[in-house]
Amino acid sequence: MSKTIKDRILEALRNSSAEYCEIRVEESEDTSVSFRGKDIDRVSQTVSVGGNVRALKDGGWGFVSFNRLEDLPRKVEEACAQARLLGEKLKKEIKLYPVDPVEDDVPGEFKKPAFSVPLRDKVKILEDYNRLILESPEITSSFVSYSDKHSHIYFANTDGTYIHQEKMDLSGVLTAIASRDNLSTQDRVTFGSNSDFDVILGLEDRVREAARIAREALYAPVIEAGEYTVILDPDMAGLFVHEAFGHLSEADSLDEDERMKELLKIGTRYGTEELDIYDSGIEGGNRGESRYDDEGVPMQKTYLIKGGVIVGHLHSRESAWKMGEKPTGNARAISYRFPPIVRMRTTCIAPGKHSFDEMLKGISLGVYVKGGYGGQTNGEMFTFAASRAYMIRNGAVAELVRDVNLTGNVFTTLQNIDMIGNDFTYKNSAGGCGKGWQSPLPVAQGSPHIRIQKVVIGGDRR
């Protein structure tokens, strides 16, 4: 099958009339299982086959996607015609940063592939977690959801690259919901991997804890709005670095904007000496990591901030050429329906030297945030919602509070990180990142605990 696809792709590419042309074809199979309350809610599978052609001519990009592989030669012509049409209007020089052509076949190196596990077993594992949630006191409902994807991606371009990659992705969420009167509260456990089905196993203690927190949140007050010193746990700190700095480092939003380039110039200081931030596609096992990105560029580890100073950006081949920097393997697309754009993979704050106890010391009134529901940024400001939060009073973790949503200015908040912990962990969760209508793209984060001064938190006023 793969040889047939390879032949089709390479033959179709020979008809390109553009400066540059690439073809990406995907075959994939997805499985989804979910429970809501005591009932199974969904068991479904999806088989997808599709591809796209992207062509560049005189600064104009043409992109077509399709489901019928037999249309491939016609689609190459269409993409090239679109690029030509745009190029005639633009007459602009846009190049792709040169990378060595590569021919590679990358079979999946999975620790335990999800597709090797019978559907019956997946359903059973989730059913057991669901039962565990529902057996917990005051838990009235649940949402247990799992999905996996197994794909083969074939990529070739007119530079002479041909790559086949086998990939897998899995993620899930185990949510406990407690209700009292007309109030419902929830807490959850999430998991994910690009190589190991077994990350779904052994979560019982965390599930019990989630059920306990959901129950306790019923009796917790909404946090009082204000400005606080905040400690973020590794999960939340990972979400913070993704939203607060990762997106800003994506060079396709800088490469044609002189003011943004100036703002994110190499050498600019945005944090203390202790702050190192990097994005990596090669940590191993995390969602979104693979050998090559969707332009056929090898993934790598890229430092964005070292010692508090900007040292790099995340690039596609186009943004790298425009900014005179090297491609970093960050051109990614959510599926064959979309062109690759600059996206993160595993984004991390490197470990520092502080213990959690050191961070607590000296905080008379603060907030300890554990885990996040999600976040968002518009470049300048960021926000994220906590899944659990506790007040800190006189240097000790105190009562649970609920509905905690934090915000800050990206630039000042990075400067306000005054302690970085020594307890680094990765976070792989369900869902993913959204940008340019491509969502959810699998990503991961990594961080130790961090402490930030002067974070604004929304909530009640008393």
Place this chain on the structure above:
Amino acid sequence: MMVVEESKKRGIESCLVSQESRTTMLNFEFNRLKNIQDSEDVNHAVQVIRDGRLGLFTTTEADLTADFLDRAIELSQFGPAVDYHFPDPEDPGAPLIFDPRVRDMSLDTMMTLGEELIDFAKSLDPAANGSARIIKIHTKKSVQNSRGLSSSWEKTEFSVVLAVDFVEGQNLLQVSDFCTSTHLEYDLEGLKAQVKRDFDLARKNVPLSPGTYPVLFTPGAFMDLIMPILACLDGKAVVRQVSPLKGRLGESIFSPLLTIVEDGILDKGTGSNLYDDQGVRCRRTFLVEKGILREYLLDLETACKLGRKPTGTGKISRIAPNNLLVLPQDLSWKDMLKGIKRGVIIKDTMGAWAGNPYSGQVTGNIALGFLVEDGEPVGRVKDCMFSVNVFKHLKDNLVSLSRETKYTYGNALLPYALVDGVSIAAKT
């Protein structure tokens, strides 16, 4: 039809939803045309009920074969137990949802539109970065089931989106607006006027002290307050007993000003359809009428469990409104603004979607908002968060809704809303 015919031969209930669409999108970035995207998408969803269990298999493979039916049947052994049947055919509504002018619109015409928007963006300030998207979608959809339903229809969508980014030091500003319809109808001048108003006003930052304020939510921001209500109206949340609206039909929950309607047959509504993805006829349903809870959003399963009729809002494995309307009132939004002595306009938010929808608490960053003094917006407020509880604020603190409505994301047509006593946290 082969899948449905084959299932009937085997004595198995089935429903097949097929969709073929073509999307053409012109993207302008950094004040220039960046690319053309042209996508052809095929999707088939095969649903079967065998031995009282639902099987679901979906594929993008263009040519359907009996194999797909076999896959759905195989999956049904693990699927949810269901008490319902796929519906008998009913005559559908006839919403206006297809405009051949959209289907036939040329690339040149789309380019001209985009260029006009980019020229406008550049006119705001030489350093402004304009982005625009011109999008047309032509969809052919069909629904067939083993009870004899066989219907197909065409639909078009046309959207124009403009965003302007502006950087001044560490001050990053984005203002945006869009028009969308199933028809080739757009108000480019209105869109430009709105963007210019926001852009000019947002150039000046003004401080805002923490406190509670009257807030004028624009339709887009008002949608953030409606989202948790939608989550609570979802039949699945009601059946699971997690919705605070469970068992409260006929009860007064919100202000009498608030009427929320699901309208699956709205003329020119981008969410309108003839049937939902379970073969139920799309219709118009009052969910909240003058503050009183009238109905939930129901698919076949939840309607059966609650002993009610489905609302034509069943999607593949989820429930969602087709077009969601909050009905307007009499005042113009400008008159609503005039009545604010000191308050805030919230236009764009960030992160308000995150959190627990069943608590009704909505907390988000004010991504684009303006301080109002004596009925006039005086400048942009930044680095602050708003927080409301929709069950409290849309019951006791909803002051007025505008007569003007505007489409927001998620096929929702909403007015402006003036809400009193909104908590705002800001740097002290």
